[in-house]
Amino acid sequence: MSEVILMKGNEAIGEAAIRANCRHFFGYPITPQTEVLEYLARRLPEEGGAYVQAESEISAINMVFGASCAGARVMTASSSPGISLMQEGISYIASAQLPAVIINIMRGAPGLGGIHPSQADYFQSVKGGGHGDYKLIVLAPSSVQELIDHTMLAFELSEKYRTPVMVFGDGMLGQMMEPVVFPDYLPPPVDRPWATTGMEGRGPNIVHTLYLPAPDLENHCHRLFDKYRDIEAREKRSQEYFTDDAEILVVSYGIASRVARAGVEMAREAGIKAGLFRPITLWPFPDLQLQAAAKQARLLISAEISMGQMIEDVRLGIRDKVPVKLFNRIGLVPNPDEIFEFIKAEAGEVSKIG
Numbered sequence: 001m002s003e004v005i006l007m008k009g010n011e012a013i014g015e016a017a018i019r020a021n022c023r024h025f026f027g028y029p030i031t032p033q034t035e036v037l038e039y040l041a042r043r044l045p046e047e048g049g050a051y052v053q054a055e056s057e058i059s060a061i062n063m064v065f066g067a068s069c070a071g072a073r074v075m076t077a078s079s080s081p082g083i084s085l086m087q088e089g090i091s092y093i094a095s096a097q098l099p100a101v102i103i104n105i106m107r108g109a110p111g112l113g114g115i116h117p118s119q120a121d122y123f124q125s126v127k128g129g130g131h132g133d134y135k136l137i138v139l140a141p142s143s144v145q146e147l148i149d150h151t152m153l154a155f156e157l158s159e160k161y162r163t164p165v166m167v168f169g170d171g172m173l174g175q176m177m178e179p180v181v182f183p184d185y186l187p188p189p190v191d192r193p194w195a196t197t198g199m200e201g202r203g204p205n206i207v208h209t210l211y212l213p214a215p216d217l218e219n220h221c222h223r224l225f226d227k228y229r230d231i232e233a234r235e236k237r238s239q240e241y242f243t244d245d246a247e248i249l250v251v252s253y254g255i256a257s258r259v260a261r262a263g264v265e266m267a268r269e270a271g272i273k274a275g276l277f278r279p280i281t282l283w284p285f286p287d288l289q290l291q292a293a294a295k296q297a298r299l300l301i302s303a304e305i306s307m308g309q310m311i312e313d314v315r316l317g318i319r320d321k322v323p324v325k326l327f328n329r330i331g332l333v334p335n336p337d338e339i340f341e342f343i344k345a346e347a348g349e350v351s352k353i354g
Contacts, residue, residue, distance in 0.1 A: 014039035016151035023049035026063035032171035033105035061089030068098040071195030077103035091130030095209035099158035105174035116331035117171035122309035144178035237280035246275025252303035263339030287317035
């Protein structure tokens with residue numbers, strides 16, 4: 001049986017990456033994710049890996065681009081403003097169809113905002129962020145254990161689909177400590193015939209993102225979106241709690257979903273038929289699973305630490321067949337009582353409608 005240890009979220013990400021056979025990391029410090037860098041600065045050399053603290057986030061993402069071109073299993077980590085600086089490079093990596101893992105431990109925004117936990121980077125990451133037609137797989141862990149599991153999964157998915165994958169955490173998850181278990185994990189061998197590793201025994205590989213003839217660019221974008229449709233068909237992930245008879249369904253992800261679950265339990269104790277639907281992949285958004293979970297629902301509540309960003313995908317996912325309301329806090333993780341009181345008030349309104 002694997003050993004249970006107590007570990008901080010940011011450090012757990014670093015160790016998970018190493019155990020997933022990541023040996024190259026490029027990044028730049030920014031609160032609240034700097035411990036990812038600090039941990040890997042110590043551990044990667046012990047494993048024969050390379051840690052480089054770049055002069056900026058722009059440099060870091062372009063180093064990731066270069067290492068991935070050469071076939072390396074590579075990762076970077078940052079927080080909201082730093083991820084903004086990486087957008088051009090992320091677009092290049094997506095266009096070049098290269099695997100890379102990007103960790104975003106979100107902080108309050110817009111602007112410099114604050115170092116408080118936040119979920120306000122949803123639009124940036126789920127809807128693209130950089131220029132052009134591309135998508136990222138976005139995984140939303142809700143615990144330190146899931147930071148480990150999703151970091152390992154991110155490497156698998158990025159290699160499988162040759163696409164960047166983002167692990168979407170927040171300041172609280174990155175800083176909190178919880179008991180975790182590192183699974184026995186042996187990364188599968190990966191063939192990278194596309195990598196720029198020299199020409200012995202084969203022709204040259206060229207990695208590029210420039211398509212000057214318009215038909216070439218159009219064909220390239222169609223190939224990308226054929227892949228994205230395949231990802232949508234195969235990789236939607238979610239978790240449900242008390243959804244079989246839920247008349248009020250709370251939709252929430254990440255750290256907010258843990259609080260939402262406690263609020264739903266309180267509602268159940270009060271005789272309110274509440275349930276929780278937790279998207280694990282923010283893209284591809286698990287719309288079909290949401291529709292099934294909401295089959296008895298008369299109201300959906302999108303519970304977010306933002307001004308309401310995921311709520312748009314909730315409405316799209318449910319096809320506007322059920323009303324959706326927003327419960328939100330900014331820079332603060334709500335407590336279960338707040339969510340319970342909101343559910344209770346909405347339950348009263350729903351009962352008036354009949």
